[in-house]
Amino acid sequence: MAEAPRAFVVGHPIGHSRSPLIHRYWLRALAIAGSYEAVDVAPAGFRAFLDSLANAGWAGGNVTIPHKEAAFAALDRRDEAARVIGAVNTVWFEDGAPCAGNTDAYGFAANLDDFAPDWRAGARALVIGAGGASRAVIHALVGAGFRHVDLANRTLARAGDLAARFGASVHPASLEALDRLAPHADLIVNTTSLGMKGQPPLTLDLARARDDAIVVDIVYAPLHTPILEAARERGLTAVDGLGMLLHQAVPGFQRWFGERPKVDAALRAHIVADLARAGLA
Numbered sequence: 001m002a003e004a005p006r007a008f009v010v011g012h013p014i015g016h017s018r019s020p021l022i023h024r025y026w027l028r029a030l031a032i033a034g035s036y037e038a039v040d041v042a043p044a045g046f047r048a049f050l051d052s053l054a055n056a057g058w059a060g061g062n063v064t065i066p067h068k069e070a071a072f073a074a075l076d077r078r079d080e081a082a083r084v085i086g087a088v089n090t091v092w093f094e095d096g097a098p099c100a101g102n103t104d105a106y107g108f109a110a111n112l113d114d115f116a117p118d119w120r121a122g123a124r125a126l127v128i129g130a131g132g133a134s135r136a137v138i139h140a141l142v143g144a145g146f147r148h149v150d151l152a153n154r155t156l157a158r159a160g161d162l163a164a165r166f167g168a169s170v171h172p173a174s175l176e177a178l179d180r181l182a183p184h185a186d187l188i189v190n191t192t193s194l195g196m197k198g199q200p201p202l203t204l205d206l207a208r209a210r211d212d213a214i215v216v217d218i219v220y221a222p223l224h225t226p227i228l229e230a231a232r233e234r235g236l237t238a239v240d241g242l243g244m245l246l247h248q249a250v251p252g253f254q255r256w257f258g259e260r261p262k263v264d265a266a267l268r269a270h271i272v273a274d275l276a277r278a279g280l281a
């Protein structure tokens, strides 16, 4: 009998990852014999970890901070999203060879499909932040047909570099431009760490935002960030980052364990309960 498939999430540190909770929930719900383990690997050991995957019997796994770019550099069979984003969060095997993908853009879009289904009708977006998460968000927005993306970042040069990767529809700006740009946006997305537990809030004046604007935070710890509270007070649709985390996990689970799991209210409640135990929901 074939051994039950084993998958991992690798990062450093890894203790706060909620991926084991998500995948173990699905393994249980679908009665699949398999396991999902958190593995702490420091940067110096990451290449050796990747090289040992097949021999160690892993079906594949998730890659998180700080290894997403190193996984991209090390694995040359990549899906299109990984190529565009320049980072890898999911690894699996095909014909014995390791393959690398990025499911963050998919997760971002699927979360909006759940909580703001009209989002694809938008034409203009304001994205705040120019790190790895921002790349995934812009890839999703361009894929959904947004024609104009204002990209505001503390370090303007970083916004400029990222805009250059995506072409003429992405317009770099500094954070000082936020209040001027916000009223033009159908969709406003925070991809920075501002608003995360222990970080200062993102300050953004939503008074002149469009009445039908959608505000998204990819932060999910805490679940209710100051910018989402401000959006709700202003009567706007506000979408938290938890759904992106849940949906980005779906394609990996399907590859390792053979069934496509569902992101539903029960899974969300399971993770919200964990966030609440940590004082984050």
Ligand code: ATR
Pocket (backbone or CB within 6 Å): 128, 129, 130, 131, 132, 133, 134, 153, 154, 155, 156, 158, 191, 192, 193, 194
């Ligand atoms: P990730 O991969 O999660 O996107 P990252 O690559 O470290 O993480 O990017 C973090 C983002 O948050 C960047 O846009 C960063 O701005 P800089 O490019 O100027 O560093 C932004 N950020 C982090 N702390 C910030 C702060 N205190 N004020 C403004 N922006 C901040």
